[in-house]
Amino acid sequence: MQLLDGKKVSEDIKVEIMAEVQKMKDNNEKVPHLAAIIVGNDGASLTYVGSKVKACERVGFESTLINLPSTTSETELLLKIKELNEDNNIDGFIVQLPLPDQIDTQKVLMAVDPSKDVDGFHPENFGKMALDMSTFIPATPFGILELLERYKVETKGKHTVVIGRSHIVGRPMSILMGRKGFPGNSTVTLTHSYTKNIAQITTQADIIITALGVPNYLKAEMVKEGAVVIDVGITRVADETTEKGYVITGDVDFENVSKKASFITPVPGGVGPMTIAMLLKNTLLAREQRKLANKK
Numbered sequence: 001m002q003l004l005d006g007k008k009v010s011e012d013i014k015v016e017i018m019a020e021v022q023k024m025k026d027n028n029e030k031v032p033h034l035a036a037i038i039v040g041n042d043g044a045s046l047t048y049v050g051s052k053v054k055a056c057e058r059v060g061f062e063s064t065l066i067n068l069p070s071t072t073s074e075t076e077l078l079l080k081i082k083e084l085n086e087d088n089n090i091d092g093f094i095v096q097l098p099l100p101d102q103i104d105t106q107k108v109l110m111a112v113d114p115s116k117d118v119d120g121f122h123p124e125n126f127g128k129m130a131l132d133m134s135t136f137i138p139a140t141p142f143g144i145l146e147l148l149e150r151y152k153v154e155t156k157g158k159h160t161v162v163i164g165r166s167h168i169v170g171r172p173m174s175i176l177m178g179r180k181g182f183p184g185n186s187t188v189t190l191t192h193s194y195t196k197n198i199a200q201i202t203t204q205a206d207i208i209i210t211a212l213g214v215p216n217y218l219k220a221e222m223v224k225e226g227a228v229v230i231d232v233g234i235t236r237v238a239d240e241t242t243e244k245g246y247v248i249t250g251d252v253d254f255e256n257v258s259k260k261a262s263f264i265t266p267v268p269g270g271v272g273p274m275t276i277a278m279l280l281k282n283t284l285l286a287r288e289q290r291k292l293a294n295k296k
Contacts, residue, residue, distance in 0.1 A: 002263050004147045004230070006270040010277035013146070014059050017280050021060035024287075032287035033062040034118065034279075035084055035093035039077060039103065040070030044236075045096045052094075055276050061283065064090070074103045078111050085113040092118030092286040094279070115289065118282040121167070130175050136282045141172040143274025144209065144230055148183040153207075153228055153263055156185040161205035163218070163251070165192045169211035169232050177207070198222075215249040220256035229257055229264040232271050 024031050034056050038049050049065060056063035066080060077095075084093045093116055099105050114124040120138035128135035137145070148155060160177040164170035174190040177183065186207065191198055202208055202222045210218050211232035223229065233251030250267030258264050265271055 001258050001261050002151070004151055004153075004263050004265045004270060006143065006147060006265060006272060006274040009147060009150050010143075010273035012150075013274075013277040013281060014055065017059045017277075017284055020284060025060070029291070030287075031060055031062060032091050032283045033064070033089055034283045035064040035066065035090050036096060037066045037068065037077070037080060037084075037093065038096040039068045039072050039099055042098070045098075049096050052276055052279060055280055059280055061280065070100050072100070072103070074107065077103055077108060081108065081111045085111075085116065090116065091290055092116045092283040094119045115293075116286060118279060118286055120172075120282065126167070126172070129172060132179055136285065137176070137278075138168060138172050139275045139278040139282065140169050140211075140232060140271060141176055142278035142281070143271055144173065144232070145176060145183050146278065147230070147265070147271070147274060148228075151263060153183070155183040155207065158186040158206035159189070159204060160186040160207040160209065161189045161191060161202050162209045162211070163191050163198070163202070164211035164213075164232075165190055166211060169209075173209050173211070177209075210251040212251050214251055216251070216253045218252045218257060220253060220260055223257050223260050225260050226262045227260065229261045230271065231265050231267050234267060234272060 021031050036049050036052055038045055053063050053065055068077065084090050095108055095112065097105060099108060109121045112122055114122045117125050118136055120136035125135045129137055155177065162170050162174045170190065174188050177186045178188045189201055191201055199222045203224050205227055207228040208218065208223065209230040209232065213233050213235055215235045215237050229252055231250035231252040235249050236246040237249045238245065239247045248268050254266065
């Protein structure tokens with residue numbers, strides 16, 4: 001069994017990005033600028049956005065954090081998005097989800113300029129991804145692809161089972177794993193809450209990608225010997241024996257599944273760190289695209 005170490009790979013990617021930024025500085029070019037909008041004060045979202053800002057500082061990006069109160073109206077948020085769309089200094093930006101109930105998430109994602117949509121959630125970017133065109137790939141799926149690529153995990157002709165059909169992970173992964181090229185060229189089964197006999201399907205899988213958010217859902221008896229297991233689930237499970245009062249748990253019963261897997265991601269330290277690294281990579285890509293567009 002080999003660990004797919006997202007912490008290590010994400011560090012490697014950040015070092016690579018730092019080198020690119022240094023080249024920009026040496027050439028007196030503008031460095032990438034990432035902005036993030038957060039509405040309200042959800043603890044997990046604040047932590048996540050805070051780590052994005054820290055990562056920007058580390059690689060030499062400029063960053064802007066816009067913190068709006070939870071009472072912000074949809075109109076006010078859309079105005080703020082319009083401002084960022086029109087600000088030439090901003091290369092890419094994200095709107096942290098989830099949003100409060102009074103705001104239509106779909107309307108907000110549609111309002112982001114696709115050329116600044118470094119989360120890859122805009123339908124234009126999602127459509128391009130589905131058509132195998134060059135675009136921003138959502139950061140978590142992008143991170144999974146990068147892990148598979150850097151660890152040279154064979155995907156061609158393999159049977160990939162994706163558990164969960166969210167627009168953020170499950171659906172894009174099912175498209176990306178079936179695309180031509182590497183990682184890809186696998187036969188994909190997308191499973192979800194209405195799938196019957198799910199264990200029957202997962203035991204036939206060469207690669208399992210689970211993004212359910214149900215702690216320890218994937219048990220050893222659901223996995224065949226030598227399978228590749230990618231755990232995207234992150235759930236806080238109460239545990240009074242720890243200082244924080246909780247532990248971070250994935251969808252996979254790691255202790256037992258790891259004994260059968262050929263490759264497996266740990267939680268934490270697997271897919272999580274990759275998400276932020278790939279968001280930085282998308283922002284670098286956005287900067288380069290804007291530079292090219294300005295030359296035309």
